[in-house]
Amino acid sequence: MKKLVPRQSVHTIYDIDANHLWGFGVRGIITDLDNTLVGARDPHATPELIEWLNRLQKMGFKVVIVSNNNHGRVSAFAEPLGIPFIHRAKKPWNVSFHKAMKLLGTNARQTAVIGDQMLTDVLGGNRMGLYTILVNPISINDEGFFTRINRRIEKWANARMKN
Numbered sequence: 001m002k003k004l005v006p007r008q009s010v011h012t013i014y015d016i017d018a019n020h021l022w023g024f025g026v027r028g029i030i031t032d033l034d035n036t037l038v039g040a041r042d043p044h045a046t047p048e049l050i051e052w053l054n055r056l057q058k059m060g061f062k063v064v065i066v067s068n069n070n071h072g073r074v075s076a077f078a079e080p081l082g083i084p085f086i087h088r089a090k091k092p093w094n095v096s097f098h099k100a101m102k103l104l105g106t107n108a109r110q111t112a113v114i115g116d117q118m119l120t121d122v123l124g125g126n127r128m129g130l131y132t133i134l135v136n137p138i139s140i141n142d143e144g145f146f147t148r149i150n151r152r153i154e155k156w157a158n159a160r161m162k163n
Helices: 018-024 047-059 071-081 094-104 118-128 145-162
Strands: 008-010 028-031 062-066 111-115 131-135
Touching: 018 047, 028 094, 047 062, 062 071, 062 094, 094 111, 094 118, 111 118, 118 131
Parallel strands: 008 131, 028 062, 028 111, 111 131
Antiparallel strands: none
16 A cells, blocks of 8 residues: 555646755656646646646756657657657656656666656555655546546545555
C-alpha cells in the first residue's frame, strides 16, 4: 500500500513548486498526459499549459510525456510542443520509466513523475524510486472504462490507508 502513496499531492500541475523540485535535485520530469496536463478528450495544450512547460524548460528541467494512450493521441499533443513522448507505456511497468529517464538523461533521484492516477503514475514512479506527484484529475467524466475501474480501486485503497 505504501507504493500507492505519492511524495506530494497537489490540486493541479500549476500548484507544483518547481523551485522546490529543483532544490531537491530533480532535473527531469515524466508527466502523464490525459487528465494530468489536459482533459482526456482535449486534443491540444492550453496557453496556460504551454507557458508552464516553457517556464520549466527555462529553469533547466527536461520534460517527457509518458502515456498509456495510443500513438495518434500522444503524438498529436506532444509533437507541436516539441516534447518527447512514450505512448502505450503500460504504466505501472518499469520499462517506460526507464526509457523516459534515458530520454531525459537522468537517474531515479533526479526524476519526478506527475500524474493523476495512483495505480499507474504513482505506483510506477514509487517502484522506481522517483519523486511522485499526484494531481487531481482534470475531467473524470471523459475517462475510459479501465481508468474508471482504477478510480474505484484507488478509492478503496485510500479508505484502507486511512484506517
